Amino acid sequence: MNSDFIKETRELSIVSQRDLTIIAIGGLASACIGYLLLSPIPSTLPFASLLNSVNTVGMTFATGLFSFLTAGLLFSSRASRLYLKDRIDTVGAKTAYFTRILHTLLITCIFTAVLTTIIFLMPVSMSYFNFFPAVLGATIVVSILLALLATSLANIVDDSRLCLILGSVSTIAIAFVAGWQTNYSRWSFSLTRHLSLFSPHNIVKALAVQFSGYQFVSTDEMLQYVGFQATIGSIAIALLVFCLVAIVLTFVGLQAMKKNSSRWSSLKGMIPGDEKWDASDAARNTPEIRHIKRSLRSQRILAAIVLCGLLVSCFIGGTTYRTYITNTTTIVHYTTPGERENIPVGSWVTFDVDVRPPFPGLFNQLTFSCHIESLGSFSGTVSFFLGILEMTVADFSLLNESSRLELTHRWLNQSSYVGFGIGEGLEESYGPYICVLKLVSDVNPLAEGNIEGHLEILQEAY
Numbered sequence: 001m002n003s004d005f006i007k008e009t010r011e012l013s014i015v016s017q018r019d020l021t022i023i024a025i026g027g028l029a030s031a032c033i034g035y036l037l038l039s040p041i042p043s044t045l046p047f048a049s050l051l052n053s054v055n056t057v058g059m060t061f062a063t064g065l066f067s068f069l070t071a072g073l074l075f076s077s078r079a080s081r082l083y084l085k086d087r088i089d090t091v092g093a094k095t096a097y098f099t100r101i102l103h104t105l106l107i108t109c110i111f112t113a114v115l116t117t118i119i120f121l122m123p124v125s126m127s128y129f130n131f132f133p134a135v136l137g138a139t140i141v142v143s144i145l146l147a148l149l150a151t152s153l154a155n156i157v158d159d160s161r162l163c164l165i166l167g168s169v170s171t172i173a174i175a176f177v178a179g180w181q182t183n184y185s186r187w188s189f190s191l192t193r194h195l196s197l198f199s200p201h202n203i204v205k206a207l208a209v210q211f212s213g214y215q216f217v218s219t220d221e222m223l224q225y226v227g228f229q230a231t232i233g234s235i236a237i238a239l240l241v242f243c244l245v246a247i248v249l250t251f252v253g254l255q256a257m258k259k260n261s262s263r264w265s266s267l268k269g270m271i272p273g274d275e276k277w278d279a280s281d282a283a284r285n286t287p288e289i290r291h292i293k294r295s296l297r298s299q300r301i302l303a304a305i306v307l308c309g310l311l312v313s314c315f316i317g318g319t320t321y322r323t324y325i326t327n328t329t330t331i332v333h334y335t336t337p338g339e340r341e342n343i344p345v346g347s348w349v350t351f352d353v354d355v356r357p358p359f360p361g362l363f364n365q366l367t368f369s370c371h372i373e374s375l376g377s378f379s380g381t382v383s384f385f386l387g388i389l390e391m392t393v394a395d396f397s398l399l400n401e402s403s404r405l406e407l408t409h410r411w412l413n414q415s416s417y418v419g420f421g422i423g424e425g426l427e428e429s430y431g432p433y434i435c436v437l438k439l440v441s442d443v444n445p446l447a448e449g450n451i452e453g454h455l456e457i458l459q460e461a462y
Helices: 017-037 048-063 065-076 078-091 093-121 126-157 160-179 193-198 200-212 219-226 232-264 287-329 393-397 401-406
Strands: 331-335 341-345 348-355 364-374 382-389 409-414 419-427 431-441 449-461
Touching: 017 048, 017 065, 017 078, 017 093, 048 065, 048 093, 048 126, 048 160, 048 200, 065 078, 065 093, 065 126, 065 160, 078 093, 078 232, 093 126, 093 232, 126 160, 126 200, 126 232, 126 287, 160 193, 160 200, 160 287, 193 200, 193 232, 193 287, 200 219, 200 232, 219 419, 232 287, 287 449, 331 348, 341 431, 348 364, 348 393, 348 449, 364 382, 364 431, 382 401, 382 419, 393 431, 409 419, 431 449
Parallel strands: none
Antiparallel strands: 331 449, 341 449, 348 431, 364 419, 364 449, 382 409, 382 431
């Protein structure tokens, strides 16, 4: 077949004006989505600028829109195929491929730098600009890795729209499995923290924190605001895995591009030019053309099946992991037999609690709750005094009454059918604790007796 219809190849631009416009619009949309998904932390915290800026950029990685749109257009648009065809004929497939990857990385890095700068400066004052290099460095590293994965997918499917759909769906799904939440609560990531570094949007956050050198007061504070504990070792392992995957897929993409380029001139609509040669139905349906179309369709279907299989495996694995963590880390130390029991009024109730070591990588949360079912013969209301203390019953008995009350949380003037509780984050602590409770009649503080209620002491992981 004649492929001489390719015109004036020396005038071809690296990126067509149409593709560049679409990339710019996609970048703006990606930035807006990242900003809308952000749940900002209080600006009074010294590291608010660090996390707010890196989380906004991280959300753009979680959607994957810009990375896969850019790679899809630079490898699979009609203008890009024409450019690549010319470069392959001039310098060879390998050089053309890696040069095109550099173009993709350059555009990605420029977008990331501009977005990081704008987002970083918007919500905070210039006094926190010292965090900017850490955020920029982290986003550049992760954007390069994501762009490499995107270029591989673009060559495997050889279709910019399919690349965008499959890539964005994959990154969004992985982000959900790894912990999509941005409402900074320790429970948000309690069952996904071990999976957090499976997603680029969490890797960039962890990497920025490490680059910044910011020291949290405690691991619990890091969990509360970052969402997971990320050590230098865990980040290094995550980056190493992503690098190895990116390198392998990069060479897979090279082989795919060689195969793709051999059929661009044979299929209508793949590259622009004078296509009168295949205007007739007979010409478009020769055995050779039908074979090429079937091969391309099979290649795309196989890529979609593999990606879907990986995503299903991620969801099944994530669900299994959450179920396992829930079943193995929730310990009932005490619960009222049946629906209610008699709870003394006017005297201390104490429970020995042997807090067990937490699940590896997770921390202990001990909760003590009391629910009043009926005040019985007591009129008016009662007051609660609840406490979780790292001591023994013998130590508690040696304290005077005022010291005991100072160590507890109090809720005043409570009536029937109300419940109150406390929870203590113990981090990695374990061993002997006590849960203490005292109910006092508000009408007669010296009165003694019983009310009906329900008590429960739980140890959970977070």
